Amino acid sequence: LMPGSALLHMCSAGCSGFVTTTLANPIWMIRTRMQLDHRSGMERMNIRKCISEINKEYGLPGFLKGVTASYAGLSETILHFVIYEELRSFYMTYNQSTDNEVKQPSLNLPLMMLFGGVARFCATAVTYPHEVVRTRLRERNSLYRGFFNTLIKIFKQESWHGLYSGITVHMMKTVPNSAVLMGTYELVIYLLKNL
Numbered sequence: 014l015m016p017g018s019a020l021l022h023m024c025s026a027g028c029s030g031f032v033t034t035t036l037a038n039p040i041w042m043i044r045t046r047m048q049l050d051h052r053s054g055m056e057r058m059n060i061r062k063c064i065s066e067i068n069k070e071y072g073l074p075g076f077l078k079g080v081t082a083s084y085a086g087l088s089e090t091i092l093h094f095v096i097y098e099e100l101r102s103f104y105m106t107y108n109q110s111t112d113n114e115v116k117q118p119s120l121n122l123p124l125m126m127l128f129g130g131v132a133r134f135c136a137t138a139v140t141y142p143h144e145v146v147r148t149r150l151r152e153r154n155s156l157y158r159g160f161f162n163t164l165i166k167i168f169k170q171e172s173w174h175g176l177y178s179g180i181t182v183h184m185m186k187t188v189p190n191s192a193v194l195m196g197t198y199e200l201v202i203y204l205l206k207n208l
Contacts, residue, residue: 017098017102019095019098019099022091022094022095022098023091023094023095026087026090026091026093026094026095027087027090027091030087030090030091031084031087034080034083034084034086034087035080038076038077038079038080038083039076039077041079041083041151042067042075042076042077042078042079042151043060043063043064043067043076045079045148045151045152046058046063046066046067046151046153047060047063049151049152049153050063050153078150078151079147079148079150079151081159081160082143082144082146082147082150082160082163083143083147085140085143085146085160086140086143086144086147088139088140088143089136089137089139089140089141089143090136092132092135092136092139092140093132093133093135093136093191094132096131096132096135096136097128097129097132097195100128100131100132101125101128104121104124104128108121120199120200120203122196122199122200123196125195125196125199126192126193126195126196127192128195129191129192129193129194129195129196130188130189130191130192132191132195133187133188133190133191133192134184134188137180137183137184137187137188138180141176141177141180141183142164142167142176142177143160144179144183145167145175145176145177145178145179146160146163146164146167149163149167150163164176
């Protein structure tokens with residue numbers, strides 16, 4: 014793989030996302046179940062009770078419910094990094110001097126943050142339905158079975174509106190987050206190179 018290529022960025026984002034998703038899915042499963050718990054008072058679910066209920070209901074595989082949808086969500090991460098790196102690469106190429114002199118490009122932090130936000134917006138707009146599918150799969154006593162079955166069922170019953178329900182709030186969270194994240198990343202790299 015060529016250093017700096019889109020394929021390299023896709024592979025590295027995909028591999029790291031796969032490992033992170035697999036290891037974190039049990040935590041997300043517990044969090045989702047606790048968020049969807051409607052009991053009150055002493056009946057309210059705590060972490061220990063939630064783990065016990067999931068294990069009793071499904072066994073250890075229950076902690077991986079929704080992981081397939083999360084794997085589908087890796088496409089969002091991959092797409093985000095590919096778009097970001099392409100925007101960044103275009104800027105860096107455009108910003109280089111025209112003579113043969115090699116110069117260290119200055120950091121345009123607001124632009125890097127904009128690239129991070131735009132990349133996340135585009136990636137989320139394309140891949141958001143996996144978020145809805147994953148949440149539906151993790152619901153207690155869910156009528157949905159499997160990623161594609163759930164995706165098709167939601168589309169048939171609720172159309173595009175169902176597949177994109179909640180996207181505005183999700184964008185309000187993830188786009189600024191990605192802008193700050195990528196800006197911070199670029200700033201740290203820039204500062205370390207100039208020590």
